[in-house]
Amino acid sequence: MNQESISQHFFAPRNVGDAHEPSFIGRAASLRCGASSRMSLQIGEANNIIEAKFKAAGCNVLVASLSKLTELVQDKTTAEAATIGQDEDLLLNALGGLEPDRFSCTTLARETLLRAVRAYSDAARSEWIGDQALICTCFCVSERTIEETIHDCGLMTVTEVTRACYAGGGCGSCHQLIQEMIDSFGVRRPGAALVSPSEDV
Amino acid sequence: MIYLDNNATTRVAPEVFNAMQPYLTEIFGNPSSTHTLGRQMKQAIDVAREQVAALIGAADTSEIVFTSCGSESDNWAIRGALSAKPDKKHIVTTQVEHEAVRNLCDLLESEGYEITRLGVSENGELDLNSLRDALRHDTALVSIMLANNETGVLFPMEEIGRIVSEKSDAFFHVDGVQAVGKIPIDLKSTEVDMFALSGHKLHAPQGIGALYLRQGIGLQPLIVGGGQESGRRAGTSAVPNIVGLGAACKLANESDVHERIASLRDKLERQILTTISNTLVNGTSAAGKRLPNTSNISFQYVDGQNILLHLDAAGICVSTGSACHSTTREASPTLKAMNVPYTAAQGSIRFSLGRYNTEAEIDRTLSVLPGIIKKLAEMSPY
Numbered sequence A: 001m002n003q004e005s006i007s008q009h010f011f012a013p014r015n016v017g018d019a020h021e022p023s024f025i026g027r028a029a030s031l032r033c034g035a036s037s038r039m040s041l042q043i044g045e046a047n048n049i050i051e052a053k054f055k056a057a058g059c060n061v062l063v064a065s066l067s068k069l070t071e072l073v074q075d076k077t078t079a080e081a082a083t084i085g086q087d088e089d090l091l092l093n094a095l096g097g098l099e100p101d102r103f104s105c106t107t108l109a110r111e112t113l114l115r116a117v118r119a120y121s122d123a124a125r126s127e128w129i130g131d132q133a134l135i136c137t138c139f140c141v142s143e144r145t146i147e148e149t150i151h152d153c154g155l156m157t158v159t160e161v162t163r164a165c166y167a168g169g170g171c172g173s174c175h176q177l178i179q180e181m182i183d184s185f186g187v188r189r190p191g192a193a194l195v196s197p198s199e200d201v
Numbered sequence B: 001m002i003y004l005d006n007n008a009t010t011r012v013a014p015e016v017f018n019a020m021q022p023y024l025t026e027i028f029g030n031p032s033s034t035h036t037l038g039r040q041m042k043q044a045i046d047v048a049r050e051q052v053a054a055l056i057g058a059a060d061t062s063e064i065v066f067t068s069c070g071s072e073s074d075n076w077a078i079r080g081a082l083s084a085k086p087d088k089k090h091i092v093t094t095q096v097e098h099e100a101v102r103n104l105c106d107l108l109e110s111e112g113y114e115i116t117r118l119g120v121s122e123n124g125e126l127d128l129n130s131l132r133d134a135l136r137h138d139t140a141l142v143s144i145m146l147a148n149n150e151t152g153v154l155f156p157m158e159e160i161g162r163i164v165s166e167k168s169d170a171f172f173h174v175d176g177v178q179a180v181g182k183i184p185i186d187l188k189s190t191e192v193d194m195f196a197l198s199g200h201k202l203h204a205p206q207g208i209g210a211l212y213l214r215q216g217i218g219l220q221p222l223i224v225g226g227g228q229e230s231g232r233r234a235g236t237s238a239v240p241n242i243v244g245l246g247a248a249c250k251l252a253n254e255s256d257v258h259e260r261i262a263s264l265r266d267k268l269e270r271q272i273l274t275t276i277s278n279t280l281v282n283g284t285s286a287a288g289k290r291l292p293n294t295s296n297i298s299f300q301y302v303d304g305q306n307i308l309l310h311l312d313a314a315g316i317c318v319s320t321g322s323a324c325h326s327t328t329r330e331a332s333p334t335l336k337a338m339n340v341p342y343t344a345a346q347g348s349i350r351f352s353l354g355r356y357n358t359e360a361e362i363d364r365t366l367s368v369l370p371g372i373i374k375k376l377a378e379m380s381p382y
């Protein structure tokens, strides 16, 4: 098992610190592991990551994972960064493999990244000025598109929406909004009973 | 390499090795045999028994029984004491015992015993009033360590012994593993019934321990078999190791290194506290209430394991106050019982010095440590 990369990143972590403003911050902590981490992303006009930085107090694997992630997401779009943040194997491979009992340390690092991307998505959504309200900032999917997709295909879950139009496939910050849309439309699938929000609770 | 982890284990002293060597080469034999070789082995064991008895102030050499390690001594003492008082089902111990006692007490609890675990103050000290309150007519055993392995905090064994014998007819067992060879001990002037020690903590090899059993106390053996150790501990005597333990006790008894170790520890501790910010000592600083070789220091807001790895890369061995058990990494029960704040417990490092440490080694440690902490502090999210 090649631990080289973990120790390289641990002893000489890349991108320690805070990204330049305007930046978006993700924080994660695990009481169980006694670890705390934050990642800050500076993001450009084209949803591209200009700068990724981290800080952490936790084990060597957490530090190495965050260091590696900041390298992996450099110059990527936020949607790509979110995909990287969801991919356990990608990070494990990038670190040259790891004992299974240390996987959770890499999970915390990925969660930190995902939260930073979500912070960006939330902010970008509320600042969006276009004729269409934007729901999924990662994949730039508008409210109208999602609405139509739900209606036309009779979709009932966020996963189905993601499969149909990408919305929700990135950082996940739009999942609740998509769920609310599914609930409030009370869509009917051919042959299925009407689902309304009141019955949902 | 700079070894500052002497509470974990110690290097075998050359004096110990030299004493053992003949028994690993030309002098061999089973001490139970009646022929010359056997008798020679038996004599060697007798000498070692005297040496151990002398170091811990036993009244008689017959009070020393050789075992395989400190944990065996603790297990035997506790199990043996309980079976000697079968109608008493209450045990008093502390929250900060070594695993050998702590985990055994947890097991005994599941077997139906009632356990009172005394807490400690923020300085790691025991409140003797809580001990007085805990003792009952059905208390079979009090098991309290002499020196804490993580912080070095000492519990007042003499006073505890007096309280136990005044207030109950329970046995008093002391896990003395971490203290033996580091501070003077005189068991004959105490009310201690049983006392565990381990060779590898005082420059004997691993795999040898002893239990002090006050005269008149007969414990059912833990290991049953041949009649070795006067029928108290079966199993062919590990003569080379026993000789090694004896030599190590002699070395500790005669040696004048103790003051030097104490002054090096004091220097290390003082300098860290004054040159590095956000540091604090875990464990009382009162004179004589802590092992002279141990310093448990919290570097707040940074990670202890990170410090350990950086020191290791610089050739310096220490240990942390939190252990990574697969998916959890919790502060040690000792630091938790002391209410050490979370961010301080995660950044705790135990420095434990020994007879082979030099001033140059301490200076080297003091020169690399600030840079490591500075680097980690810059990375800290707190």
Ligand code: FES
Pocket: A082, A121, A135, A136, A137, A138, A139, A167, A168, A169, A170, A171, A172, A173, A174, A175
């Ligand atoms: S906003 Fe990131 S997945 Fe939709």
